[in-house]
Amino acid sequence: MQDTSSLSVKAKFNFGAAAGAAAGQERGLQRLKSTAAADMKSAEEDAYNYTPNVSLPIGMGNPCLSTQYHTLQSSPVIPVSSCHQTGYSVQNDNHAASSYYLPQALRPNGAPALESPRIEITAYSQYPEDEVEASGREDHIIKRGVNSIVTLTLPNVDGYRDPSCLSPASSISSRSCNSEASSYESGFYNYDNSPQNSPWQSPSVSPRGSSSLLSCPHAIGPAASPHHSPSNSPQIGAMAEEGWPAQPRGSRPNSPSCSGVGGGNSGGIGKRKYSFSGSSYQQTSCSPNQSPTPSSHGSPRVSVTDENWLTNTNQYTNLAIVAAINALTTDGMADMGEGIPIKTRKTMLDLSPSMSLKVEPGGEDLGPEGELRHDEYPSRLSLKKENYCGGFLDVPQHPYSWSKPKPYLSPSLPALDWQLPSCSGPYSLQIEVQPKSHHRAHYETEGSRGAVKALSGGHPVVQLYGYMESEPLTLQLFIGTADDRLLRPHAFYQVHRITGKTVSTASHEVMQSNTKMLEIPLLPENNMRAIIDCAGILKLRNSDIELRKGETDIGRKNTRVRLVFRVHINQPNGRTVSLQVASNPIECSQRSAQELPLVEKQSVESYPTTGGKMMLLGGLNFLPESKVVFVEKAQDGHHLWETEAKVDKDSVKTNTLVVEIPPYRNQRISSPVQVNFYVCNGKRKRSQYQRFTYVPANVPIIKTEPTDEYDSLGSVGLSMHSKPYYGQPRLTSIMPVAEPDPCLVGGYPPCPPRHAAMPPSSPSSSPTLHDLSPVAYNKCLPNSPTRATPPGTVAPPIQETPCCPSLPYPTSPDHNSSLVVLHSQGSPGSLGYQHSVYANSSSSSSPVSHPSTPGGPAETPFFQAYSPSQAEASGSSAQAAGSPPSLLAEDATPPSMDITIKQEPQELDQMYLDDVNEIIRNDLSSISVHTHA
DNA sequence: CATCTGGAACCAGGC
């Protein structure tokens, strides 16, 4: 059936013959995916099963680092972030894509991480010309400079999201989309003008997600892309196997997606009337793909599958390039002038119509980017490109050279899948008011469901602290994942620009790597504070996205997202500091929001192994029949212990639940043991994992304090620690500790010091996403008024999982890293994960690189720095941890406790982990599939 | 009248 429908759809759209061909493939893909999905589910279902370890390939490398500082400078060079040099040059050969990787080398030590990393993009040429040309022509702009030519590919390739994302979706409700121009309504800036504004400014180009992934040499093989994590990984493998560029193209052809899209939809439901949206995605993908190089966008998410990969990369490249160009121009770098191929422009323009995109593949690709700013960019692009070339040529080719270079180019700003810190030096980007934990996303077939709101009824608020300049900056917002893997753009959701009477904040839509972003002005006159009342969330049909070439993630049950905010600050020295903060997870599924229990707060975070104390849980969807299960898992993910806690059924309310802390399996522990618990309303209705720490019964001391507090609190009513549900991070007050870390890590001036200065830390921070939150908080917090406690952090619980990391972060030094590290302690499983994470993040690209460490997480610097606190925390922390700022703010739950500390990292959500695992599995499956295909 | 929302029907897949 689906097939049929799909076909029909295609016909409608005129995809063309290609589409037809693709269709078959798509089908296959779909099937596969579906299968995979199914598998995943099962996995998910077993909460237990999840294996944290799964370590995805993540190695991101230090994206963060690099990211943070970009050197804009005139030099054409674009720092690719972390990856140090290497990468790009190598690329040249086609591999452009491959390029991204840079090896681990990256940074690890490397020097100033930030700086060093830069990679220059040069060689776009790298891309195989073929690709370039092929796709290139119209879709992509390819620039080849002489040497390094930058090829801009149009985004077409990606298709999926992009196109659709762009306008279509947005347009629907918001409409704004198209008008990019609309861009700032306020007109604050023009990208061009203000360097800052545009992220792009910074020359640095980071390879987008992919890059990061790729970056690592190790990664190469399969791993290569680790980070992507999620998807990536699998893909990666595929990629490796196939051989990038070339194949991709070839394979790409399939691009089932194109057709697939439509088909997919069909599959879903007869109802769907539109296919277009979906189609758009597909389309893009399709055609683009074909072109070898398609767009780089692929983005991080990545999954790169063969084709996709390439495509993606290209997209990235393109975007990156564009960005870079912009940046350059802005920065004053040079002008690029022409850089962009006229064709491209045209196409883009043409494409602009959202719909159109869909129709024609080629066009579509462009679409996204095109949308971005046709107006301005074109000329610039071209110019820039040229410049780049020149500048970049130099780029050192590293030894790393991958055997297989990957085409990835990194464009200017850090890839969206890079993990960036929320604080750096004096700057701290914080989420003052967290979004509600639930926000029903709208489909393209529906009208807008409004902007994301805060618990308080208002809207999320983001503020940049420490910025004293008079120039306004641009705050970027995109929808990121909320699983335990590294933060990256969510493949199934796009930010949707909301306009109207009720919207007070100007915004502008921009596409970057298939990911739609809203750019919101951060004005000095507003204290660099922005009320996010212009951001809605658009749900893309799973079938559309999954068909994409490179997409490895599955949409089913992948309904949690985070708002990811980024700001790029140009500094006098020419560098650009990029900060990122992610909100607490937001459940976007109507069903999930209504059925899944959600634990937002817990009155007790830690307690002696004897148990027996009553713990109050605050959250949503609790039922009389709800069960609370405590679980302890080994690092490898297998269950060490599981027990059902006694629930006071008489006191169960939809938003509160009282449970008796069960005695731990081992009453003789000598050190705190972190476990997880979740609320279960039924078979597949479980909350995210929540952390809980058992402390030695004998050692009341530690706990005592906390305990007491808790107790009092708990009993009363609760002073619960809000945890983000997902496990969020707890914020522990660790601040102090944390802060330092960041600094340490980064090498840069982390926030810590400033913290004090800085305002409230934001909780959310999570710069990196993961975990950070807590740490982040601390770090930054100081200022934040709001949160005395942890700010709201948001934290991404999930992330926490990562615990271990220790790593060092190469990544961003700042909090993030630190945070991460801390967390690492947490759960075992997580550790592995974290590692990967770090690696990834840290090394920007080198995904793999660090992974090795994973195991030893704790120790990392982190620990060192933090450990003390941790210890403390352990006791108290548990408690403290809970409260995330965000909660506070919104919920008003008093963060009463300020506990500090705790590092408990783990928060993992197993759920997420599970999900992730599943996803991974799926990805793998899909990958394999793709590969085969 | 258009938008925002909440609720639920309709379907496809899995089990």
Next chain:
DNA sequence: AGGCCTGGTTCCAGA
């Protein structure tokens, strides 16, 4: 093979 369960996607209708 049929029924039930899950969830995603599309529709409806009230505010």
